[in-house]
Structure formats: structure tokens, C-alpha cells
Amino acid sequence: MHTRQGPSDLRRPRWRTRFLVVIPLLAIGLITLGDVLTPASIRLSPLLIAAPAMTASFAGPLLTACVGLLAVVAQIAANASEGFLGQPGRLAEVVTLVLVSAMIVLFRAVLDRHMRELNRVRAVADVAQRVLLRPLPVRVGPLLIASVYLAAEPGAEIGGDLYAAARTSNATRLIIGDVRGSGLTAVADASLVLGAFRAIAHWPVPLTDLASHLDTALSAERTEPRDKAPGAGESFVTAAVLEIPDDRPVVRLVNCGHPPPLLLCDSGVKALEGQAPALPLGLGHLAAGRYHTEDFPFDEGDQLLLYTDGVIEARNSEGTFFPLAEHLPGADGGGPQYLIDRLRRDLLSHTGGHQGDDAALVVLERQRVER
Numbered sequence: 001m002h003t004r005q006g007p008s009d010l011r012r013p014r015w016r017t018r019f020l021v022v023i024p025l026l027a028i029g030l031i032t033l034g035d036v037l038t039p040a041s042i043r044l045s046p047l048l049i050a051a052p053a054m055t056a057s058f059a060g061p062l063l064t065a066c067v068g069l070l071a072v073v074a075q076i077a078a079n080a081s082e083g084f085l086g087q088p089g090r091l092a093e094v095v096t097l098v099l100v101s102a103m104i105v106l107f108r109a110v111l112d113r114h115m116r117e118l119n120r121v122r123a124v125a126d127v128a129q130r131v132l133l134r135p136l137p138v139r140v141g142p143l144l145i146a147s148v149y150l151a152a153e154p155g156a157e158i159g160g161d162l163y164a165a166a167r168t169s170n171a172t173r174l175i176i177g178d179v180r181g182s183g184l185t186a187v188a189d190a191s192l193v194l195g196a197f198r199a200i201a202h203w204p205v206p207l208t209d210l211a212s213h214l215d216t217a218l219s220a221e222r223t224e225p226r227d228k229a230p231g232a233g234e235s236f237v238t239a240a241v242l243e244i245p246d247d248r249p250v251v252r253l254v255n256c257g258h259p260p261p262l263l264l265c266d267s268g269v270k271a272l273e274g275q276a277p278a279l280p281l282g283l284g285h286l287a288a289g290r291y292h293t294e295d296f297p298f299d300e301g302d303q304l305l306l307y308t309d310g311v312i313e314a315r316n317s318e319g320t321f322f323p324l325a326e327h328l329p330g331a332d333g334g335g336p337q338y339l340i341d342r343l344r345r346d347l348l349s350h351t352g353g354h355q356g357d358d359a360a361l362v363v364l365e366r367q368r369v370e371r
Contacts, residue, residue, distance in 0.1 A: 021059060024050075027047075028070055028074050031045065031047050031051075031074075032074040043093075045078050046093055060108065065101075072101065133163075140167060141246050142366055143172055143365065144335065144364070147362040149359075150360070161176075161177070161359065164198060167202065174244075176308065176360060178239075211241050211291045219282055235282065236279075236282035237256075238256060238309070240255050240259075241255075249298055249366070251296050251297075251298040256279065257278065258280075259308070262324075266301075275292075278291050301365070305362070307324065307362075308358065309357065310358045310360070312324050313357060314356065336364065339363050
């Protein structure tokens with residue numbers, strides 16, 4: 001299952017609106033009753049303007065207008081019952097209440113229009129983000145997969161971290177990466193790497209050629225003349241490119257400067273530290289022919305944890321990094337989604353819910369085959 005941290009809906013539930021409208025209605029009744037019962041020297045009816053003002057804080061222009069109209073009727077009725085409706089001062093109070101209520105309704109209508117526009121923009125952005133960072137399949141080949149993406153930017157669902165999966169005829173390929181930098185430039189680089197991966201990962205090319213292709217795509221993009229945002233052309237991408245054959249209990253890894261995956265097996269937690277890690281993607285001009293594939297055991301029932309820097313570099317209020325390894329023992333055996341949910345909960349608890357950087361987690365489990 002793929003989990004995202006997304007923006008909340010701007011609309012208030014109808015049941016809450018119906019409950020809250022009792023407050024301004026009660027205020028109208030109490031103010032009107034108090035104005036009738038108190039001496040004429042004590043004027044409470046001007047306070048009726050509070051009713052439409054309160055309503056506008058939680059309801060739309062129509063309900064606000066209805067409450068404002070009710071407040072005007074109440075003020076007229078209170079003045080008429082006391083025989084003061086014809087006095088200029090009382091008429092001025094009624095006119096003032098009408099004008100101010102109309103202004104409140106107008107402002108609420110404008111606010112509603114802006115909220116509708118914002119919701120449309122968010123809906124389009126949500127679709128675009130889901131197209132860019134497609135959810136990983138729950139099951140592919142012999143693997144069970146679960147993932148979570150925690151974006152540091154409020155209201156966003158994607159930033160500079162990335163992951164994707166693809167199938168070949170007899171294996172599953174995955175990539176997880178982290179773009180140096182942040183903002184739109186990081187999102188653009190993440191989109192470029194994901195597009196390049198999806199374009200070739202299905203083909204039976206060697207894993208080293210796949211990594212080289214990603215590096216070339218990212219490097220070539222910088223040489224094209226274009227208007228560049230600040231920081232464009234200066235970033236690189238740390239990435240781990242993996243291939244898991246269906247018929248062999250191994251995982252093949254090309255590590256391009258990325259934190260090593262963690263293997264959770266019967267003997268404990270092992271970091272898949274390669275002997276020949278490569279430079280990050282986008283720095284291929286610094287070293288040619290540097291990609292090497294390394295194989296690691298990945299047996300039935302084992303779990304493989306992929307993560308980005310935003311996980312291990314997450315700090316709490318005291319500046320302490322998130323101790324990822326300490327949250328792993330005893331967590332395996334519950335399935336990938338159980339482990340993802342646990343790590344997400346622990347990570348958010350550690351940071352107090354405030355991510356300083358994007359963070360991504362992917363858990364793979366090779367299914368046990370009943371023999």
C-alpha cells in the first residue's frame with residue numbers, strides 16, 4: 001500500500017455547520033429579549049451585528065444572509081414593541097445593521113470563490129503529483145511492497161525524493177533517490193529521473209546500463225539552453241537502483257551515493273554496504289565506467305528497507321537524529337505495511353510532526369512459497 005501525507009479539505013462538514021448556526025441564532029434571541037426587558041437607556045440591539053459576523057466564520061453567503069436578515073427583523077421587532085421604531089436614531093441603527101450585514105455577506109461570497117479556486121488548484125496539483133510519483137504496487141512478482149512519502153513542504157505530496165518500480169520478463173526493478181536541493185528545481189530533477197527510469201527499466205538491459213542511462217539523462221538536461229531557476233543545473237541525485245530476480249534469492253544493487261538498504265532477516269538487520277559505491281547521478285562526467293552491480297542474499301521471508309536521507313537525518317527538538325536501526329528489531333514479521341506504519345508513526349513522533357526534509361520509505365518482502 002502506498003501512503004501519502006496530503007492536504008486537508010477546506011470544506012467544513014455540514015453537520016458541524018448545522019450545529020454551529022445555533023450559536024448566532026441563540027445570540028439573536030438573547031440580545032432581542034434583553035433589549036426588550038431592559039430600560040430604554042440601555043441599548044443591546046446594536047450587538048445583533050455579531051450574529052451574521054459569527055455565521056460568516058463557518059457558513060457560506062446564503063446562510064450568512066439569512067442570519068443577517070433575521071437579525072434585522074429582530075431589531076425592527078424590538079424597536080417596534082417599544083414604540084421607538086420611528087425615531088431617527090433607531091432607524092439609523094437598522095440601516096447600519098442592514099449595510100454591515102450586506103458587506104459581511106459580500107466578503108463571505110468573495111472568500112468562497114477564492115476557496116473554490118484554491119480547491120480546484122489543489123485538485124489539479126494532486127493529480128499532477130500522483131502522476132509524477134505513482135503509487136507502488138502492493139504485489140509484484142514474488143514481492144510484497146509498502147511505501148510512504150512524507151513531504152516537507154506544507155500541502156505538497158512530493159518534493160525531491162523519488163521511488164518507482166518496473167517489471168522485466170523475470171525480475172522486478174526499483175529505484176529510490178534523493179535530489180540535492182529543494183523546491184521546484186528538485187521536483188523537476190525528480191521528474192526527469194523517474195521518466196528516464198520508466199522509459200528503460202522494462203527492457204532487459206544490464207543494471208549498470210540502466211544507471212548509466214539515468215546519469216546521462218540528468219546530465220544532458222543541464223546542457224540544454226533554457227531559462228533556469230536558481231540552483232538549476234547544480235543538483236545531483238543520490239539513488240539506489242535494484243533488481244530482484246524472481247528465481248534467485250538475491251538482490252542486485254547499484255548504489256549511487258545513496259544510504260545503504262537495510263536487510264531484515266532471521267539473523268538481524270544488515271546494511272547492504274557495497275564495495276564499490278558510485279557517484280550520485282548527474283556527476284557522471286567526473287568518473288567514467290564506474291557503475292558496478294553487487295549481489296546480496298534476499299531469501300524468502302526477508303524484508304528489505306529502502307529509505308532516503310530525510311529519514312536518518314530527521315531531528316527532534318534536541319537535535320538528535322532519528323535512530324532508524326533502533327526501531328527495526330522486532331518490527332519485522334508483521335508484513336511490509338505493518339513495518340511502514342510503525343516507522344512512519346515513530347518518525348513523526350520523533351520530529352513532533354514537523355519534517356525538515358522530504359522522507360521516503362519503501363519495504364519489500366520476498367514471499368514465502370509453500371512447498
